Amino acid sequence: MGHNTLDDASASSLHLSMLQQVIGRDSANHMLQRYNMLQRYTKSFHGFAARLTEEEAAKLSGMEGIVSVFPSRMNKMATTSSWDFLGFPITAKRSTKESDIIIGVFDSGIWPESPTFSDKGYGPPPAKWKGICEANFTCNNIIGARHFKADGMYDPKEFKSPRDDDGHGSHTASTAAGNIVSNANLLSLHSGTARGGVPRARIVVYKICCTTRKKAITGAKSRR
Incomplete structure (x- = not known):
């Protein structure tokens, strides 16, 4: 989501709100935090990692304020x-x-x-x-x-x-x-x-x- 211009509380609220819009408004916040919201980034840059389906990721990528959405990769120890x-x-x-x-x-x-x-x-x-x-x-x-x-x-x-x-x-x-x-x-x-x-x-x-x-x-x- 680019450069972080929000305080931690505001960024957290925004992240949860956007995620809730993507996976459905009937999802309780605590369930979002426990399962879908994997990590939030609020220090050097603004963004979050979430567990999403391909359709949900596509929906998120089209929302205002989103710079990019990309999947995580499985790496092997070498x-x-x-x-x-x-x-x-x-x-x-x-x-x-x-x-x-x-x-x-x-x-x-x-x-x-x-x-x-x-x-x-x-x-x-x-x-x-x-x-x-x-x-x-x-x-x-x-x-x-x-x-x-x-x-x-x-x-x-x-x-x-x-x-x-x-x-x-x-x-x-x-x-x-x-x-x-x-x-x-x-x-x-x-x-x-x-x-x-x-x-x-x-x-x-x-x-x-x-x-x-x-x-x-x-x-x-x-x-x-």
Whole structure:
């Protein structure tokens, strides 16, 4: 409906009135709000989303004050297409300086054996890097890895190292700087080429999110 020139109450009243004219005046307002009126937009622009038949949508499109009426679309999740969707295709021109970029990830750790973190084709770490990789895996394009736990208490399912406990840290790191991996998929669904935003960048991971810490935080909240 274009630029919003009404206050929220006036816009709400107008939206319901127009919708009521479209689907029938015998419809009670509370039924409109619960079923037909899906969402109202009253901040940066003026309009609403509603559940309508094709005939009702056509009737609404002809009413005064309506700029356009268009149907919603059903979209599918496409995790291997995110960077293409954002306008950064795999064919984008890349700088030779990319491997000097260091991305720090503070999360649940990392799984270094994943193909997305392969060290194939990488040279030595940038000369400016002074960090270390600790514990039970060898660093590759992951040039630094450490874990922190102030209380020293570990759940039996936790790794006492920067190794990832639940996959979240690995997912985050690969989204930022994962290598190009062909035929990636989830349970054979939506196979495609997975890659990070800056595939040749170096990763430094700090494991600070742990299972027992999550439990402790939850317990602290419940005691308040």
